[in-house]
Amino acid sequence: MAAPAGSGAEPWHDHFQTVIEVQRQTEVFNPYRRCFEPRQEPPAYYLATCTASAATVAQVIRGHWAIENRLHHGLDVSLDEDSSRIRKNPGVFALLRHFALNLLRHNGQANIRQALFDNALCLQRLLDYEGI
Known part of the structure; x- marks a missing residue:
């Protein structure tokens, strides 16, 4: 309206x-x-x-929440952020988790949990990522 x-x-x-x-x-x-x-x-x-039209507004709102859900789902599920017991300087570790998630997504990794497992097995794979 x-x-x-x-x-x-x-x-x-x-x-x-x-x-x-x-x-x-x-x-x-x-x-x-x-x-x-x-x-x-x-x-x-x-x-x-x-x-704007209702369809355009709906698309913009869904796009905003898709970004929010994608970020928080990756942090909570794959990086287990909710169960973190870090009490001193938690912001530093949150920043590191965000950096890791962004680095993996930038390099085309869709399955974050699988990428973390693969990189834990081979450090060279991690060092070969673009952006390090």
Whole structure:
């Protein structure tokens, strides 16, 4: 829906031209019934500084979340970041995990867990990567 001029309390609110409401329906597994059941999520709101079609906006929002999910999934599943017990300077090790993930993806590795295993077996393979 288009946001009318002057609809915000602050002067910088006038830069927003569109208010986007996204309704999501997810499925949650019910272990008692052993099936997935639909669940309505609360709506999410986005502000845009331009106008676009609903299909374009949906594609942009999905693209944003695809990047987020790809990054966090790689860190959590392949590099086991959630179970890290590092308490002193955890930011340094987080930076190293991000560097390793980006290096592997830059060199065309799609399966990060398998690439980590292969590189643990052969250090020369790791040193042959582009970007080191």
